[in-house]
Amino acid sequence: MKVAIMGAGLSGLSCAIMLERNGITPTIFEKRSRTGDRFVNGEAFMSFLTKPIDDVVRYLAEEFQLYIQPVSPINRLSFHSENENAIIDAQTGFINIRGRHRLSLENQLTDQLQTDIQFHASKSYESMLREYTHVILAPGDASYAEKLRNFTEKLSVSLKGAIVEGEFDNDHVRVWLNNDIAPNGYAYLLPLSSSKANLVMAYPDAVSASKEQTEKQWALLLNSACAQVNQHLHVTDQFQITNYKIGLCHAPRIGNTFFTGNCFGAIMPFLGFGQFESILTGIYAAYDICGYGKYEDYTRPLRKSFHDSFILRRGMETLNNDAFNFIVKQLDGRIGERLFSTDRNIVRAGSFLLRPFVWMK
Numbered sequence: 012m013k014v015a016i017m018g019a020g021l022s023g024l025s026c027a028i029m030l031e032r033n034g035i036t037p038t039i040f041e042k043r044s045r046t047g048d049r050f051v052n053g054e055a056f057m058s059f060l061t062k063p064i065d066d067v068v069r070y071l072a073e074e075f076q077l078y079i080q081p082v083s084p085i086n087r088l089s090f091h092s093e094n095e096n097a098i099i100d101a102q103t104g105f106i107n108i109r110g111r112h113r114l115s116l117e118n119q120l121t122d123q124l125q126t127d128i129q130f131h132a133s134k135s136y137e138s139m140l141r142e143y144t145h146v147i148l149a150p151g152d153a154s155y156a157e158k159l160r161n162f163t164e165k166l167s168v169s170l171k172g173a174i175v176e177g178e179f180d181n182d183h184v185r186v187w188l189n190n191d192i193a194p195n196g197y198a199y200l201l202p203l204s205s206s207k208a209n210l211v212m213a214y215p216d217a218v219s220a221s222k223e224q225t226e227k228q229w230a231l232l233l234n235s236a237c238a239q240v241n242q243h244l245h246v247t248d249q250f251q252i253t254n255y256k257i258g259l260c261h262a263p264r265i266g267n268t269f270f271t272g273n274c275f276g277a278i279m280p281f282l283g284f285g286q287f288e289s290i291l292t293g294i295y296a297a298y299d300i301c302g303y304g305k306y307e308d309y310t311r312p313l314r315k316s317f318h319d320s321f322i323l324r325r326g327m328e329t330l331n332n333d334a335f336n337f338i339v340k341q342l343d344g345r346i347g348e349r350l351f352s353t354d355r356n357i358v359r360a361g362s363f364l365l366r367p368f369v370w371m372k
């Protein structure tokens with residue numbers, strides 16, 4: 012058996028680790044010069060998105076002996092709408108770092124791998140098919156799934172963000188639900204340390220904004236962030252991503268080709284989270300190759316989550332600032348704490364309630 016992995020990101024590395032532990036040495040191709048060779052950013056694991064799995068760090072360790080060390084738990088979540096603020100004090104997830112940082116998730120996974128990675132690799136899928144018995148497509152986007160007519164795009168989003176310097180509580184994440192700042196989307200301030208944080212706005216490309224409008228929204232977000240943390244935030248290292256595709260592959264496996272991570276459809280449409288799902292698809296592809304079960308069966312719950320998450324996203328897009336004000340007001344205090352601490356999967360419950368309205372639209 013000869014396995015090729017295209018992409019040394021979350022899903023590719025997780026797959027490689029599991030294959031290696033089962034006696035299969037894959038060949039890993041990474042187009043960049045080292046793992047995580049891109050801008051540094053903070054990302055989150057939110058437990059309300061992964062219920063009934065409450066603690067993904069513990070779950071990955073106990074179920075798969077895959078060890079990740081977040082930079083901080085999230086113990087406080089603040090929501091800001093146009094006129095309301097809510098504070099939720101509950102353990103709601105974890106913050107981790109991605110990209111060119113020694114503690115980035117991709118570097119942590121690389122440390123758990125014995126096999127050498129082939130960097131600066133530009134091997135095509137077609138040549139992999141000829142030379143290997145199994146191919147894992149883990150390039151972090153849907154391009155190959157699309158080329159093989161195996162992907163339905165549901166929406167695409169833009170993300171504009173920066174590292175901001177100031178003084179932060181490491182465990183406090185702030186979220187903006189305000190259409191003046193992120194139309195039909197959201198914005199967040201996610202600390203990477205006590206002196207650096209990520210300030211990001213994410214919104215669907217369908218709400219096409221001119222460059223001037225985007226700059227105005229960014230200025231509004233920065234002002235609001237400065238006001239909320241009561242200090243001047245110094246902006247460094249800006250980034251912008253457009254046309255970040257969110258969708259789902261039709262077949263998770265075609266022949267001996269496995270679609271993993273974002274190439275599978277790991278990004279959940281509601282808030283664009285996909286780290287945990289990407290890691291799982293990598294593990295599941297390896298388990299299939301090792302003969303433990305079928306990739307299609309393992310990934311079925313992720314497909315269901317994708318559809319639930321998509322309905323919630325469509326529901327969110329109908330909300331105006333008055334609705335956001337109402338929601339944020341309700342979230343403040345005990346109601347929010349109970350909602351974020353419940354064992355129920357609120358994405359599933361929310362999509363069940365919203366389904367008739369979204370279908371009618």
Ligand SMILES: Cc1cc2nc3c(=O)[nH]c(=O)nc-3n(C[C@H](O)[C@H](O)[C@H](O)COP(=O)(O)OP(=O)(O)OC[C@H]3O[C@@H](n4cnc5c(N)ncnc54)[C@H](O)[C@@H]3O)c2cc1C
Binds near residue numbers: 046053283
């Ligand atoms: C700005 C931003 C913020 C996000 N925030 C969150 C968040 O807070 N929480 C969350 O859960 N998710 C978040 N996500 C989504 C999450 O990062 C992705 O779902 C996840 O990283 C996808 O993993 P992957 O394995 O598919 O790809 P990646 O981890 O991106 O890895 C893909 C790798 O493949 C390599 N590659 C690409 N093409 C080739 C090729 N042809 N040959 C060889 N190598 C190749 C790339 O260089 C890269 O190293 C965010 C995404 C973005 C962009």
